Amino acid sequence: MKLLVTGGAGFIGSVVTRMLLDAGHQVTVLDDLRTGHRAALAPDATHVDLPVHEAAQVLTPDAGYDAVLHFAALIAAGESMVHPERYWHANTVSSIALVDAVRAARVPRLVFSSTAAVYGNPVEVPIPETAVKAPTNTYGATKLAVDLVLTSEATAHDLAAVSLRYFNVAGAYLRDGVAIGERHDPETHLIPIALDVAAGRREKLQLFGDDYPTVDGTCVRDYIHVEDLARAHLLALTAAVPGRHRIYNLGNGNGFTNRQVVDVVREVTGHPVPVETAPRREGDPAELVASSALARQELGWVPEKPTLTDMVGDAWAFYRSHVLEQS
Numbered sequence: 001m002k003l004l005v006t007g008g009a010g011f012i013g014s015v016v017t018r019m020l021l022d023a024g025h026q027v028t029v030l031d032d033l034r035t036g037h038r039a040a041l042a043p044d045a046t047h048v049d050l051p052v053h054e055a056a057q058v059l060t061p062d063a064g065y066d067a068v069l070h071f072a073a074l075i076a077a078g079e080s081m082v083h084p085e086r087y088w089h090a091n092t093v094s095s096i097a098l099v100d101a102v103r104a105a106r107v108p109r110l111v112f113s114s115t116a117a118v119y120g121n122p123v124e125v126p127i128p129e130t131a132v133k134a135p136t137n138t139y140g141a142t143k144l145a146v147d148l149v150l151t152s153e154a155t156a157h158d159l160a161a162v163s164l165r166y167f168n169v170a171g172a173y174l175r176d177g178v179a180i181g182e183r184h185d186p187e188t189h190l191i192p193i194a195l196d197v198a199a200g201r202r203e204k205l206q207l208f209g210d211d212y213p214t215v216d217g218t219c220v221r222d223y224i225h226v227e228d229l230a231r232a233h234l235l236a237l238t239a240a241v242p243g244r245h246r247i248y249n250l251g252n253g254n255g256f257t258n259r260q261v262v263d264v265v266r267e268v269t270g271h272p273v274p275v276e277t278a279p280r281r282e283g284d285p286a287e288l289v290a291s292s293a294l295a296r297q298e299l300g301w302v303p304e305k306p307t308l309t310d311m312v313g314d315a316w317a318f319y320r321s322h323v324l325e326q327s
């Protein structure tokens with residue numbers, strides 16, 4: 001297929017781009033590098049340095065794209081509470097412009113990076129796709145809005161749309177001498193921050209809240225390896241059906257508290273990780289654990305690296321080779 005990947009200089013988009021290229025697809029990456037890394041761009045993909053809302057410049061009616069995979073977004077839930085306008089523009093307004101371009105160019109398929117954050121504080125755990133959607137942060141709200149846009153676009157204009165609601169993405173892609181891992185700036189994700197502490201580049205790790213109703217008081221999250229996530233995108237591309245918006249949660253169905261994650265980081269790295277308790281972050285739900293039964297049934301998706309040890313091990317291998325050695 002001829003594919004446009006938005007956000008292909010970011011963590012997940014750059015891994016999926018490589019797996020799409022490995023599978024024989026032709027890929028153009030649209031990314032203005034606002035938070036991505038030039039070094040993460042796949043050499044075999046064409047890079048277009050444009051913001052998402054200008055995607056129509058690439059998605060011309062005669063360009064012949066078979067699908068768009070839409071990863072580009074701002075992703076920091078905390079920041080989204082302080083600067084919500086940035087998130088509505090970057091995530092929702094830009095996505096509406098992208099969908100307009102997809103329609104005008106008659107691109108038949110679109111796969112969208114949605115998030116567990118659309119559910120807010122879940123009433124049922126593990127969370128099915130049918131659960132109540134009540135985001136507790138602006139980031140989740142901006143993503144839910146795009147999901148709603150895609151439902152009406154699929155119904156009215158025959159788009160084959162798929163939203164993949166990722167839970168916490170971790171690990172790294174390590175293959176044929178290529179290593180891609182998480183490098184957000186500022187980093188807000190627990191595992192890369194804990195690795196920074198293990199490596200001695202940060203003094204201590206802040207745990208935001210230890211009075212949640214969980215086994216040790218810290219938040220519970222479900223982690224998914226970035227390679228398993230990427231595989232789901234390849235399956236979603238072929239499973240997309242015109243006129244339907246399919247939505248799948250992607251996680252492992254296992255929750256780990258923040259303290260348990262830190263313990264795995266200590267085990268894998270062999271280094272101490274001092275922690276300090278900080279106040280809760282606004283908008284953080286206590287527990288987010290996925291039911292991915294639907295993705296397993298309908299996409300035939302089976303995670304190959306479900307353990308936290310695998311994910312932290314790969315993230316640490318990336319960290320040592322690309323963050324420590326190049327700093």
Ligand SMILES: NC(=O)c1ccc[n+]([C@@H]2O[C@H](COP(=O)([O-])OP(=O)(O)OC[C@H]3O[C@@H](n4cnc5c(N)ncnc54)[C@H](O)[C@@H]3O)[C@@H](O)[C@H]2O)c1
Binds near residue numbers: 011070115169
């Ligand atoms: N990382 C996670 O754990 C996680 C969890 C759930 C959902 N997601 C979703 O997955 C997607 C990718 O996340 P990531 O961790 O790879 O993020 P990332 O920040 O590493 O990558 C995002 C990429 O998009 C680009 N970008 C952002 N806005 C843009 C715009 N308007 N125009 C052009 N380029 C733009 C950035 O330059 C960057 O390269 C996001 O949509 C995010 O909401 C991520």
